[in-house]
Amino acid sequence: MRESEIGSAKKMHRGVAGAVAAAAVLLLQAPARADNHVVPPVAGEQLAQSSQPRSFAIPAQPLASALDRFADQTGISFAYRTGDISTIRSPGVSGMLAPREALQQLLAGTGVSFAFTGANTVTITKAPDAGSGAMQLDAVQVQGLNQQSTIDNLPPPYAGGQVATGGREGFLGNRDTMDTPFTSTSYTSTLVQNQQARTIADVVANDAAATKYGLSMFDQFRIRGFLLGAGGVSFDGLYGLVQEDRVPVEAFERVEVFRGPSAFLNGYVGAVGGTINLSPKKAGAQPLTSAGASYNTSGQVGAVADVGRRFGKDGAFGIRFNGLYRDGYTPLQNNKERVGNAALALDYAGSNVRLATYFGYTKQDTMAGNQLFIMSANQQVPAAPNAMSAVQQPWETIDTEFVYGMARGEVDLANDWIAFAAYGQSYFRENWLRTIGRNMTAQGRFLASGQQYSRTFWKQTGEVGVRGKMKTGPISHSMAMVATGYWEVVGSTFLPFAFSQSTNLYNPVMTSAPASGAFNYNPPKASATSLGSFALTDTLSAFDERVQVMLGARNQSIQNDNFTTTGALSSSYFASALSPAVGAIVKPWQNVSLYGNYIQALQQGPTAPTTAVNAGQIFAPTQSWQLEVGAKVDFGKWTATLGLFEITQPAGITNPATSVFSVDGQQVNQGIELNVFGEPIEGVRLLGGLMLLNARLTQTAGGTFNGMKAPASPDVTLKLGAEWDTPFMKALTLTGRVNFFSGQYINEANTQAIPAYTLVGVGARYRFEVDHKPIALRANVENLFNESSWQSGYTGGIVYRGTPRTIYVSLTADF
Numbered sequence: 001m002r003e004s005e006i007g008s009a010k011k012m013h014r015g016v017a018g019a020v021a022a023a024a025v026l027l028l029q030a031p032a033r034a035d036n037h038v039v040p041p042v043a044g045e046q047l048a049q050s051s052q053p054r055s056f057a058i059p060a061q062p063l064a065s066a067l068d069r070f071a072d073q074t075g076i077s078f079a080y081r082t083g084d085i086s087t088i089r090s091p092g093v094s095g096m097l098a099p100r101e102a103l104q105q106l107l108a109g110t111g112v113s114f115a116f117t118g119a120n121t122v123t124i125t126k127a128p129d130a131g132s133g134a135m136q137l138d139a140v141q142v143q144g145l146n147q148q149s150t151i152d153n154l155p156p157p158y159a160g161g162q163v164a165t166g167g168r169e170g171f172l173g174n175r176d177t178m179d180t181p182f183t184s185t186s187y188t189s190t191l192v193q194n195q196q197a198r199t200i201a202d203v204v205a206n207d208a209a210a211t212k213y214g215l216s217m218f219d220q221f222r223i224r225g226f227l228l229g230a231g232g233v234s235f236d237g238l239y240g241l242v243q244e245d246r247v248p249v250e251a252f253e254r255v256e257v258f259r260g261p262s263a264f265l266n267g268y269v270g271a272v273g274g275t276i277n278l279s280p281k282k283a284g285a286q287p288l289t290s291a292g293a294s295y296n297t298s299g300q301v302g303a304v305a306d307v308g309r310r311f312g313k314d315g316a317f318g319i320r321f322n323g324l325y326r327d328g329y330t331p332l333q334n335n336k337e338r339v340g341n342a343a344l345a346l347d348y349a350g351s352n353v354r355l356a357t358y359f360g361y362t363k364q365d366t367m368a369g370n371q372l373f374i375m376s377a378n379q380q381v382p383a384a385p386n387a388m389s390a391v392q393q394p395w396e397t398i399d400t401e402f403v404y405g406m407a408r409g410e411v412d413l414a415n416d417w418i419a420f421a422a423y424g425q426s427y428f429r430e431n432w433l434r435t436i437g438r439n440m441t442a443q444g445r446f447l448a449s450g451q452q453y454s455r456t457f458w459k460q461t462g463e464v465g466v467r468g469k470m471k472t473g474p475i476s477h478s479m480a481m482v483a484t485g486y487w488e489v490v491g492s493t494f495l496p497f498a499f500s501q502s503t504n505l506y507n508p509v510m511t512s513a514p515a516s517g518a519f520n521y522n523p524p525k526a527s528a529t530s531l532g533s534f535a536l537t538d539t540l541s542a543f544d545e546r547v548q549v550m551l552g553a554r555n556q557s558i559q560n561d562n563f564t565t566t567g568a569l570s571s572s573y574f575a576s577a578l579s580p581a582v583g584a585i586v587k588p589w590q591n592v593s594l595y596g597n598y599i600q601a602l603q604q605g606p607t608a609p610t611t612a613v614n615a616g617q618i619f620a621p622t623q624s625w626q627l628e629v630g631a632k633v634d635f636g637k638w639t640a641t642l643g644l645f646e647i648t649q650p651a652g653i654t655n656p657a658t659s660v661f662s663v664d665g666q667q668v669n670q671g672i673e674l675n676v677f678g679e680p681i682e683g684v685r686l687l688g689g690l691m692l693l694n695a696r697l698t699q700t701a702g703g704t705f706n707g708m709k710a711p712a713s714p715d716v717t718l719k720l721g722a723e724w725d726t727p728f729m730k731a732l733t734l735t736g737r738v739n740f741f742s743g744q745y746i747n748e749a750n751t752q753a754i755p756a757y758t759l760v761g762v763g764a765r766y767r768f769e770v771d772h773k774p775i776a777l778r779a780n781v782e783n784l785f786n787e788s789s790w791q792s793g794y795t796g797g798i799v800y801r802g803t804p805r806t807i808y809v810s811l812t813a814d815f
Contacts, residue, residue: 053096053286055772055814058106059730060161062682066090066106067124074099080124088112088126089637089682091161094767094774095814097286109159111636148418148467149410150174150237151347151354154253154279155186159637160679160723162191162687167256168237168277170265171482171535173467178632181550181583181595182265183643184258185675189281191687192249194723194735194765196294196780196808198326199246200233200276203255205739208689208719209274209673210257213712213791213800218245224259224647225669225695225713226273227794231457233276236358236408239268240459240486241424242278243362243402250304251322251343251360254279259673260645261626263601264554264581267463267484267533272603272624272649273669280358282345283308283318292812297805300328300337304812318347331804333390334368352412358424359405366398373437373446375746375797381754382444384788385505387804393435393448393501395513400430417468428457431519435499444506450499454520456491478539485532492526493565494615495519524567527618530559537581546590550583556602558621575621577602591636596629606652608661612796619663624649630673638678638686646670651697651710653748654796661796665700667710669693683727688720688737697748705748712792714756716742721761735763735780746792746799754799757789775813782806 058069063085067078076099093105103114103122115123147153150173155166166176167186177184187203197203201212201219210223221228235241249255256277262268266275288308295301308320324341340363347356371392375381385391406424413419433452440446465482495517503509537552557576564570583597601624608617630643651667654660675689695713697705721737739759746752763780782805789802 053098055769055774056093056095056097056102057767057769057774058090058092058094059767060092060683060725061090061730063088063090063107063110063112066092070103070106076103077121078124079121080126085112085124085126089159089679091157091159094776095290096288101285109157109161109165146352146410146412146415146418148173148416148469149354150420151356151408151410152282152349157188157190158639158678160677160685160687161188162685162723163187163677164254167254167258168279169258170237170262171267171463171465171467171480172265172478172537172539173480177639177641178587178591178593178634179545179548179585181548181585181597182258182260183628183630183632183641183673183675184256185677186254186256189253192252192255193776193812194733194778195763196778196810197249200249200255200278201246203249204257204276206687206719206721206737207257208675208691208717209259210276211717211741213794219247221276222712223257223271223274224645224671224673224691225693225710226647226649226667228271228273228275232268232271233278234266234268235278235404235406235424236280236356236422237266237277238406238422238424238461238463239266240461240488241404241406241426243400243426243428244457245364245398245400245402245430246339247278248324248339248341248362249278250306250324250341251281251345252278253281259643260597260628261599261601261603261624261647263533263556263603264535264552264579264599267482267531267535267554267556268486272601272626272647280343280345281306281308281320281322282347282356283310283320285310285315288320289815290812291815292810294326294808294810296328296809297331297807298329300326300330302326302339316349318345318349320345331388331806332368332370333388334392334394335370335390336367337369338365339363354410355407356409357405357407360403362400362402364398364400368392368394368396369398369434370801370803371396371435371437373440373799375752375799376439376441377797378751379440380442381746381752381790381799382440382442382505384790384801385444387783387786387788387802389508390510391437391503391505391508391801394510396434398430398432398434400428402426402428413466414468416470417466419464419466421462421464423462424460426457426459428459429521430455431521433497433516435501440505444504446503446505448499448501448503450497450514452495452497452516452519454491454493454495454523455526456523458489458491460487461485474542476541476545478541479537481534481536483532483534486530488527488529489525490527490529491523493520493523524565525563527563528561529618532557539583546587548585550581550585550597552581554579554581558602560618560621562618571617573618573620575602577623579623591634593632593634594630595632598625598627600625603649606661606663608654612654612661613659614661617661619652622650622663635678635680638676638680641673641675643673644671645673651700652795653700653705654794654798659796665705666698667695668698669695669710669713683725685723686721688718690719691717693717700748708748708750709745711746711748711795712744714742714744716740729766731767733765735761735765737761744792746795747797748795752797754790754792757787757802759787759789759802760784770813773813773815775811778808778810778812780808782808 164186169175204210233242259274262275290306292304305323311317322343327338343360404426408422435448437446463484467480533556535554539550560573562571579600586594626647628645632641653664671693695710718740743756765778786805790799
């Protein structure tokens with residue numbers, strides 16, 4: 001990278017560090033109460049608006065009994081018809097909250113609204129169409145807020161609280177699940193905390209269409225059978241602001257998984273199977289102080305802190321800090337991990353202007369992490385070694401560092417129109433000293449070959465646009481226009497590292513650390529990429545939005561340059577295309593949504609993996625397209641979705657004889673998805689899905705691999721999780737999850753395969769109070785039976801070991 005770019009990165013490091021330090025001082029000096037910052041109440045709302053926050057610990061239960069407990073704690077009287085809520089269940093509420101905010105949480109996702117009819121009386125009303133399954137957003141939650149906004153306007157949680165009723169659909173803004181012609185799932189921070197998720201990979205483990213692959217220290221996924229790296233994950237709708245390795249999730253309110261090509265919606269051109277968006281946390285209406293400690297099987301300990309406050313007149317200014325530190329050994333023998341993460345969110349909420357800024361810093365170090373293996377040609381894959389045993393060398397290390405900053409703003413142009421803009425920068429560096437298991441045989445013998453390299457990523461990203469609604473006669477229009485830009489410079493160098501050791505999976509040969517050179521913290525520029533796009537869309541609705549048609553197009557352009565180690569230009573690609581998108585929704589009943597879509601997308605060409613001899617080479621841009629139809633049914637307490645899709649994109653293949661990666665032919669993925677979420681039975685929550693996938697190669701050179709199954713594409717992926725609130729102990733919840741993956745090929749010739757495997761997880765959580773402070777004790781076990789398995793995510797006969805059995809215990813307290 002150029003010296004000016006390195007200087008900018010260092011300035012950014014100092015700026016983020018200063019902002020985080022200043023935030024810590026402000027939070028420590030902030031008053032514990034924010035009552036004087038609340039908007040003065042109108043008549044009939046005085047109690048809820050002006051009373052001080054108090055501790056609530058009402059678990060999920062029938063709504064009628066939840067209201068009784070709420071009345072006991074607040075002195076508020078409720079008026080409602082018993083029949084209206086007799087079958088409704090409340091998700092509960094916990095934490096230090098004002099009564100009004102606590103009541104909103106108590107009713108979240110129930111289809112029930114409330115209104116203060118006196119200082120201490122509240123009327124509870126069941127929405128007219130709640131019985132049809134349509135979830136109602138409590139009007140009190142969004143009073144005075146432009147519904148086109150994405151700041152402070154997250155869709156509410158669905159019944160059960162594990163997922164939301166909708167999520168971010170790119171430049172379309174936030175959309176309800178039933179009102180979008182695509183499929184996506186928005187996982188909540190409640191699920192993240194209850195499952196003790198540490199990275200977005202742990203959250204994605206709930207999604208049948210998305211599977212985490214690769215090394216334990218990296219978050220890489222396949223969505224609908226196509227690869228998605230962590231760099232293809234967006235932050236508050238912008239790409240380039242998420243690190244290339246593991247992504248801690250403590251600072252995020254939602255983890256949203258979008259299925260299918262997303263270039264039209266998001267402007268990013270590297271996600272054909274789907275993408276993931278992370279919605280950051282911001283300060284809420286009430287003061288928040290939460291802290292926790294964690295422990296895992298092998299002695300790794302950690303601590304987390306989450307602090308939020310609002311300041312100024314009417315609480316217009318907000319600040320929230322999330323901190324994480326984790327260090328120690330994992331159940332994988334010799335493996336030690338250290339993670340530090342700090343995230344700061346600042347926001348301003350005016351009458352017609354909203355601003356939010358985010359800063360973050362992450363440092364991660366890994367010793368003796370999981371290893372990848374490359375099979376010898378014509379050799380069958382050996383049985384996986386014990387999941388806990390060490391195969392990698394004990395001196396292998398990876399250290400990464402990441403810093404980012406982002407600002408987003410919105411201005412209300414009219415009641416249903418806003419203008420928005422966002423801009424962000426990030427810098428990521430990584431240093432690897434590792435071995436790759438090459439030429440592995442059916443007996444488990446392989447050659448541990450050393451590799452040392454350094455890489456840096458400098459990224460800038462931004463968008464500007466308008467979004468709103470209008471009517472032309474009986475037709476309603478939901479319109480949006482956006483321009484996006486993305487700039488990336490990658491520095492890379494592979495250093496001489498002469499290490500070679502013959503060893504075996506089941507009886508590994510360990511050596512002392514060999515001599516190695518110093519890492520290059522300023523590697524030469526390897527590639528530069530610029531992406532630009534302009535998009536328009538109009539969703540036409542009629543018959544009370546029972547019929548919706550989305551029309552849109554995005555003009556995309558990609559410029560990519562590759563450089564030699566001397567800085568000379570080695571190759572250059574430019575491509576542009578107008579990519580159309582069409583979607584439709586028909587609601588024969590209010591709670592049934594039939595949908596379909598067709599999307600074309602220009603995408604950045606694939607990058608050769610580090611295992612290839614041409615590692616890091618970026619290929620010319622390609623085009624992909626998707627056709628999908630499906631149905632969504634909201635039964636009131638639970639929702640089921642069914643989708644049938646076909647996605648086509650050029651295939652990237654690693655030649656097993658030469659280890660050269662190239663683009664050859666097409667990969668066509670046809671699949672069926674079934675997803676379910678919610679609380680179908682009182683006290684029982686379900687979350688999971690099934691994906692049946694037929695991934696085939698076509699139009700390969702000379703027809704060599706035509707009709708073969710695409711590597712790393714299991715025919716069947718089943719994920720099903722459940723939670724049960726025990727009737728014999730109301731504060732106790734038991735959990736479980738089963739993830740099944742059928743066997744899959746790992747090479748294009750379909751001569752090498754890994755067997756099916758099943759991962760079982762169980763858990764429990766218990767809530768109680770100490771001195772009126774809510775405390776939660778959680779325990780989770782992943783890979784309960786310590787199944788030893790192989791996983792695969794790339795071509796060329798590459799396999800990875802699965803993760804071993806791990807027990808996680810945490811204690812969280814709100815103050």
